[in-house]
Amino acid sequence: MTLRVVLASDSFKSSLTAARAAAAMAEGFRRVRPDVVTELLPQADGGEGTLDTVLAARPDATVRTTTVPLPDGPHTARWLMLADDTAVVELAECCGLPLLGTADPAGADSAPLGTVLREALRADARRIVVGLGGSASTDGGAGCLRELGLRTTDPHGDDVPPGGAGLLAVTGADAANLSPPPPDGVLLLCDVDAPLFGPRGAATVFAPQKGADPALVRILDGALRRWADVVGAAPDVPGAGAAGGIGYGLSSYWGATMTSGARYLTELSGLPDRVPGAALVVTGEGRHDEQSYTGKVTGHVVQLAQQHGVPAAVIAGTVTTDRPGVTMLSLTDLAGSQHEAMNHPEHHLRHAAEQLAAELPAF
Structure with missing residues (x-):
């Protein structure tokens, strides 16, 4: 009987793509158990790596590019067009945290995503799928919508400044010049189910990862509350807080539908059909914690x-969490330090996979 191991890793943020992570794992298994069949199915959940996952699963996809302005200069963002005129856009490719960094969490906004969405409309996309993970902003999608024609104003009728903190001044939103959505709608791939604001909201939970200190977190949470008062849509819908509230903005003004990015992309890759009968399923990511089980792909793979x-x-x-019956391996622990783990991730991934391979039953 041949043993089969499924390698369904997410990317290791800013260190390894999902494909390279899965390949390193496969090499580790082959070193110890060359008799084992390894199936590489790199994953994403709407964040970094979404386009690569779609490209691997859809041979009809063609790569398009759009230049977007970022604080450090112009950036070429990839997006995809499928044969059925569905555009696939990845926020992380346009204005993700690795691109913008954490220097200005108050002023970071989602305008570059809007620039790419506008380009997809000009290319006659009939439907747009947007991967929302990995954002650097907490602006409720206001910047993205501004690029699509929405005007947000303060009590004096002046334009609201970019960024999440700018929403503290918002009192009006004029959608008269807002571009309509594509005819077959917009699907948002969310990697979290958070509401827009509050204890589980976009600012409280995720803004600290984007550089916000506690005082700024409170400001951003208050700004999102004010944004919700102006927009008027329900702020507690699961996924409204995705990508700093972009889920809320696009669902409110474009009627976008939100779904689990992990579920959508695992199904697209064929993973649910490959899990049954496997001897082991291995997933991975940069940081595995309780948030991994609130919409992230690693948690979804474990549950599957x-x-x-x-x-x-x-x-x-x-690794800062555990689950009964699930083997957890930390590269930081294996490497002896986080610095060493991040500098040589593939080496330590192979080592971790070797450990797992050594524990497989012999046939």
Whole structure:
């Protein structure tokens, strides 16, 4: 009987793509158990790597590019057009955290995403799928919508400044010149189910990762509350807080539908059909914590394996949570330091995979 191991890793942010991570894992398994069949199915959940996952699954996809302005200069953002005139846009390619950094969490906005969406409309996309993970902004999607024609104003009728903090001054939103959505609608791939504001909201939970200190987190949360008062749509819909509230903005003004990016992309890649009968399912990411089980792909892969009674393992840069019956391996622990793990991730991924391979049953 041939053992089969499914390698369904997410990317390791700013260190390794999902494809390279899965390849390093496969090499580790082959070194110890050359008799084992490894199936590489790199994953994403709407964040970094979404376009690569779609490209691997859809041979009809063609790569388009759009130049967007960023604080450090022009950036060429990729997006995809499928044969059925569906455009696939990845926020992380346009204005993600690795591109913008954490220097200005108050002023970071989502305008570059709007620039790419506008370009997809000009290319006659009939439907747009947007991966929303990995944002640097907490602006409720106001910047993105501004690029699509929405005008946000303060009590004096002046334009509201860019960024999440600018929304503290917003009192009006004029959609008269807003571009309409494509005829077949917009689907948002969310990697979290957070509401727009509050204890589980976009600012409180995620803005600290984007450089916001506690005082700024409170300001951004208040700004999102004011934005919701102006927009008038329900702020507590699961996913409204995705990507700093872009989920809220696009669902409110474009009627976009939100769905689990992890579920959508695992199904697109064929993962649910490959889990049953596997000896082991391995996933991975840069940081594995409780948030991994609130819409992230690693949590979804673990749950998928458990549903089919298949053993699961997680290899991550750092691990701060656990799950009964799931093997968790930290590259930081294996490497001896986070610095070493980040500098040589593939080496330590291979080492981790070797450990997992050594524990497989012999046939």
